Amino acid sequence: MQESAQPALRANAGVGWTPFLFLLPFLFFLILFWLVPLVGGVKMSLQANGFGEAEYVGLNHYLILAEDERFFKAIRNSFVYTLASIVVIVPLSLWLAHLLRSTFRRLRPVLTFALLLPALTPPSVLAVLFLMVFHGKYGLLNQLIVLPLGQAPISWLKDQDFILAGLVLQTVWRWTGFMTFFILAGMEGIPRVYYEAARLATGSRWNHFWHVTLPQLRPVLLFVAVYLMVDGFSLFSGAYVLLGGSGGTADAGLLTITYVYQKAQFLEYGTASAISISLLPVMLAVMGAFLFLRRRIA
Amino acid sequence: MSQANPTQSGLLRRIVSSLLLLPFLLAVLYPFLWMVFGIFKTNREIYQPLSLWPMKPLDTEYWSGIADTFFPNEFSMQNVRDLLVGKWVPFWDVFGNSLLVSLGQALGAVALSAMAGYAFARFQFRGKRMLFLLAIALILIPRQLFAWPLFSWANTLGLSDSLFGVILPGVVTGLGVIYFTQVFRQLPEEYLQAARVCGAPELRVFLTILPLVWPSLLSYGMIHFILAWHEHLVPMYMLTTESQKTLPLALTKLYDVSQSVSQGAQMAASTFALIPTAVLFAVCYRKFKSSLSEML
Numbered sequence: 374m375q376e377s378a379q380p381a382l383r384a385n386a387g388v389g390w391t392p393f394l395f396l397l398p399f400l401f402f403l404i405l406f407w408l409v410p411l412v413g414g415v416k417m418s419l420q421a422n423g424f425g426e427a428e429y430v431g432l433n434h435y436l437i438l439a440e441d442e443r444f445f446k447a448i449r450n451s452f453v454y455t456l457a458s459i460v461v462i463v464p465l466s467l468w469l470a471h472l473l474r475s476t477f478r479r480l481r482p483v484l485t486f487a488l489l490l491p492a493l494t495p496p497s498v499l500a501v502l503f504l505m506v507f508h509g510k511y512g513l514l515n516q517l518i519v520l521p522l523g524q525a526p527i528s529w530l531k532d533q534d535f536i537l538a539g540l541v542l543q544t545v546w547r548w549t550g551f552m553t554f555f556i557l558a559g560m561e562g563i564p565r566v567y568y569e570a571a572r573l574a575t576g577s578r579w580n581h582f583w584h585v586t587l588p589q590l591r592p593v594l595l596f597v598a599v600y601l602m603v604d605g606f607s608l609f610s611g612a613y614v615l616l617g618g619s620g621g622t623a624d625a626g627l628l629t630i631t632y633v634y635q636k637a638q639f640l641e642y643g644t645a646s647a648i649s650i651s652l653l654p655v656m657l658a659v660m661g662a663f664l665f666l667r668r669r670i671a
Numbered sequence: 672m673s674q675a676n677p678t679q680s681g682l683l684r685r686i687v688s689s690l691l692l693l694p695f696l697l698a699v700l701y702p703f704l705w706m707v708f709g710i711f712k713t714n715r716e717i718y719q720p721l722s723l724w725p726m727k728p729l730d731t732e733y734w735s736g737i738a739d740t741f742f743p744n745e746f747s748m749q750n751v752r753d754l755l756v757g758k759w760v761p762f763w764d765v766f767g768n769s770l771l772v773s774l775g776q777a778l779g780a781v782a783l784s785a786m787a788g789y790a791f792a793r794f795q796f797r798g799k800r801m802l803f804l805l806a807i808a809l810i811l812i813p814r815q816l817f818a819w820p821l822f823s824w825a826n827t828l829g830l831s832d833s834l835f836g837v838i839l840p841g842v843v844t845g846l847g848v849i850y851f852t853q854v855f856r857q858l859p860e861e862y863l864q865a866a867r868v869c870g871a872p873e874l875r876v877f878l879t880i881l882p883l884v885w886p887s888l889l890s891y892g893m894i895h896f897i898l899a900w901h902e903h904l905v906p907m908y909m910l911t912t913e914s915q916k917t918l919p920l921a922l923t924k925l926y927d928v929s930q931s932v933s934q935g936a937q938m939a940a941s942t943f944a945l946i947p948t949a950v951l952f953a954v955c956y957r958k959f960k961s962s963l964s965e966m967l
Contacts, residue, residue: 391873395790396802399783399848406821406840407809413820469695475688482956484689487696490703493948495901497922498941502702511720513701520724550699555963562964593967599810607815609904614923630815634904637819649816656811663807 418646427643434647444648446624447632454537454628455605458544459598465545466552466597467590471582473557485557488550496547500614503543504530514542530615536626540612544605552597559593560586595666602659606652609634703945709938710750711743717934750935759932760921761914762940768910769900769918770947772837776899777892779842785888788851789877793863803852809845815904822908836909837917841899847891853966854887887966890959897948918944 418434420427438444469488473481491499507514508529515526529539563586571585609630618634620627629652636645709717721740727733754762790796791803814821821840822831830836858880866879881888903919910916922944925937952959 392790392794392796392799394874395786395794395877399787399843400802402779402783402839402843403805403809407814407843410814410817410821410824410840411812413824414817417820417823469692472688472692475684476692477685477689480689484692484696486953486956488692488699489952490699490945490949493897493952494703494941494945495903495919495922497903497919497926498706498944501922501926501937501941502706505717506702506705511722513721513723516721516723546698554960555967558960558963559967561960562967590967596967603811603813607813609815613903614926630904633816633819642819642823645819646817652816653812657808660804660807660811663811664804 414646415650417642418650420643422641422643430643434643435651437644438647438651443620443624443627443632447620447627447629447648448652450537450625450627451606451629454540454544455602457537457541458548458605459601461541461545462549462552462601463594463597466549466556469549469553470556470560473553474560485550485554489554490550491547492551494547497614499547500543503546504615507542507546508539531622533622533625536616536621540615540626540628543615544601548601548604552601555593555597556590559590563589595663599659599663606630606656705741706938706941708741708743710935710942711746711748712935712938713744714934716740716743717938750933751939753933754936754939759925759936760916760940762921762943764914765916765918765921766943768834768915769944772834772841772902772906772917773896773899773947775834775838776841777896779838780844780847780895781888781892783842784844784847784891785851785881785884786877787848788853789855791848791852792855792858806845806848809843810849811845814840818904818908821905825909831909832911832915834910834915837902837906840905841902844895847895850891850966851887854884857966858884886958886962889955890962893951893955893959896951900944900948 419429419431421430473485473488476484494502506512510526510528512529514529519525519527527535529535567585567589568581571581575581607630612626612628612631613634616626616631618631618638620631620635629648633645633648636642636648719740721737723737753759757763787806791799791806822836825831825836825840830839862880862883863876866876871879901919902917903923906917907920910920918940922937922940925932925940927934927937
């Protein structure tokens, strides 16, 4: 998905207002249901907590947040959670896509579909399944991994050292198959001649992967990373069902969006909005990085 | 479709790859099997842990013990019946609402994004770059981040506790716009020239070439349907009446740690909630994958 320089002859120069006619419905809904609420959020973050026409308190909420340890903990957790899921999911799904390409042709669609089943499941269902199957003293994670190593069973949801790891595992379980599907589609789009050319240079499969597959997959990998990032920061359902809207023991699993939810739950709408708004610079920085990378790829 | 690595893919390689995939398949599929069997279980059976450790692979009693916990004692339809007659939640209303919301969002999003994508791909105009950046900002700053201001604004518009309060904000998507920009950019110029031949108005040209990109329309519609089907936070604020709620909300209500709700009913609802998206994806699988392969 890249925006390349538009050759002049393909574009339809000098058509006046026609493009805006096509953009009009999109822009209308964009302004009405995105821009207005976003500005509303900024305004709310400058007002006292509570309903209706509240008085302006300036940057008060932000100043309080600047000294709020839970806020920084939530931001930190969201970062760790998002980065960890990207770091685990991307290589794993690259490997799985490679395995899928190497299996029997007829099995490939069935196996791919089976792997991405969690992505089709509503997050609230996933969280329940994850909770009941993998978690807890008698959960499969303990029985298959921890107990055989001779360790005491881990209480994944209560032990503060493991809550975040549990959330990451849930995300990995949810998205790996789906990302594998995207990478597989990307791999099948790589022209065959590239490999034929590469084979002339070297017979090593690793070199083919490193010098042909990986560079060709850069747009897909960028898409996957951005998707996981947005999901990581705005995800709500998973953590909500797993931890019931709390941050878990010692807030070890408190994510930014959960914290926003908690503040809104206690009718502290001003504070809740201030948390959301203070994420915007982060998102814009990511956008800058994204555009920079995209230009380098194109 | 190109087959990039046709040689050296010996039988052994295929078998080894399949075997390596096996543990991943088990990890993914096991919870779903557990969910389906859970429909027929009582709460006590559901919460009974599967005891694999210590392992005695040669002991038949060990295996029959595992089978006893994994399979239900009897295949009773009581939980399904309770769910469908609305003992815990108005299931049919909720299911219908979810269908309406997801279909509405998907259709709206495809229409708006295809038009916007066409404009971005086919025209040069002032402010194009800025508007395109706006579409990217839209991806990075999803409405879930400011769900509460969105709710209070929708409330002002009179959309709270109405399905439209969930559908209308859900038709704006940055991902869709970028996807369709790419789709229309890759469409050969000759098609457009042919469509323009009689000096038809640009809207007519657009409608003429739409059938040419139907796999992309279908693919994006499907993805958007799935995202809408899973949406949790915005409906949670927006919808308050029980019969107005959507599936994810009902599912959280059915998941009850105090166990007063039969968890088998929750498993049944979960299974039903998975069916539409799974069927949709299975049906569109090939089209979706090949349209992605062409684009990426």
